[in-house]
Amino acid sequence: MRILLVEDDAMIGEAVSVALKDAAYAVDWVRDGATANNVLQDGEHQAVLLDLGLPGRDGLEVLRRLRRAGNTVAVVVITARDGVDDRIKGLDFGADDYLVKPFDLNELLARLRAIIRRQGGQAAPVLSNGTVTLDPASHEARCGDVVELLSAREFALLHALLLRPGAILTRDELEERIYGWNEEVESNVIDVLIHGVRRKLGAAIIKNVRGAGWMVDKPT
Ligand code: CA
Numbered sequence: 001m002r003i004l005l006v007e008d009d010a011m012i013g014e015a016v017s018v019a020l021k022d023a024a025y026a027v028d029w030v031r032d033g034a035t036a037n038n039v040l041q042d043g044e045h046q047a048v049l050l051d052l053g054l055p056g057r058d059g060l061e062v063l064r065r066l067r068r069a070g071n072t073v074a075v076v077v078i079t080a081r082d083g084v085d086d087r088i089k090g091l092d093f094g095a096d097d098y099l100v101k102p103f104d105l106n107e108l109l110a111r112l113r114a115i116i117r118r119q120g121g122q123a124a125p126v127l128s129n130g131t132v133t134l135d136p137a138s139h140e141a142r143c144g145d146v147v148e149l150l151s152a153r154e155f156a157l158l159h160a161l162l163l164r165p166g167a168i169l170t171r172d173e174l175e176e177r178i179y180g181w182n183e184e185v186e187s188n189v190i191d192v193l194i195h196g197v198r199r200k201l202g203a204a205i206i207k208n209v210r211g212a213g214w215m216v217d218k219p220t
Helices: 010-022 033-040 059-068 084-092 105-119 152-163 171-178 189-201
Strands: 002-006 026-030 047-050 074-079 097-100 132-135 140-143 146-149 207-209 213-215
Touching: 002 010, 002 033, 002 171, 010 026, 010 105, 026 033, 033 047, 033 059, 047 059, 047 105, 059 074, 059 084, 074 084, 074 105, 084 097, 097 105, 132 152, 140 189, 146 189, 152 171, 152 189, 171 189, 171 213
Parallel strands: 002 026, 002 047, 047 074, 074 097
Antiparallel strands: 132 140, 140 146, 207 213
8 A cells, every 4th residue: 555645844754654654554755745746647656645734836736636637546634724614625625534733643544544445445444355354453364263463564465455356466566555666676575475475374365367466366
C-alpha cells in the first residue's frame, strides 16, 4: 500500500512518515501542492494524506483539481484548520476523511485502514479470501490453525494480493505497492518475501502464474 504524504511542515512530515513506514506502508513525501498534483497523475498511490496550508497551491485546490480530473484516490485531509466550515468544505471538495492537527498517529492509522478497506469494497476490518485471513491492525495472518505475525514487508505483500483476490499482480505492481521512491529495491526481493509468507502460512497461499505474476485465490 503506497501513500503520498503532502505536508510542508518538516517535523509533522517526518513523524507521520515514520509512523506510516512502521505500519508497513510505502511512503512518498512531497512538500507542495503542484508537485502533489503532478505525482498523483501517475496513479501509483492508493491514498493521500493532504495538508491544506501549503506553499503555492493550497491543499483544497489540489483536491479540487484531483477530483475534476476524475482521480478517485482516497484522500485524508490533515490540517490545523479546525473550523466546522473548513471541515465541511474539505469533505465536499472530495476528501474521504478529515483530521485536525494535532492528531494522534494511531488514530490516523486507524482511519487509513478504514478508508483502504472501503476502497477495496470491504466493511469487515479483517481481509480474507476464505483461506487466509489478514488483520491490518496487528499484521497477524491466519491460515487454518496457523497464526503468524508477518514482517512489515511480508504484510504489505500479502495485503496487496488480498485486496484483489483472483487478480494477478506483476513483480512491478508488487514492488510499487511495497516500496517508496527513496528505497532501494533488490532484484529478488519479491521472491524472498513470497518465500517468507509461504514458509509461515503454507506454499499454497500464494499462487505463481508463470511469466505473469502472483495471486491469491478468490473466495469460493
Ligand atoms: Ca502546512
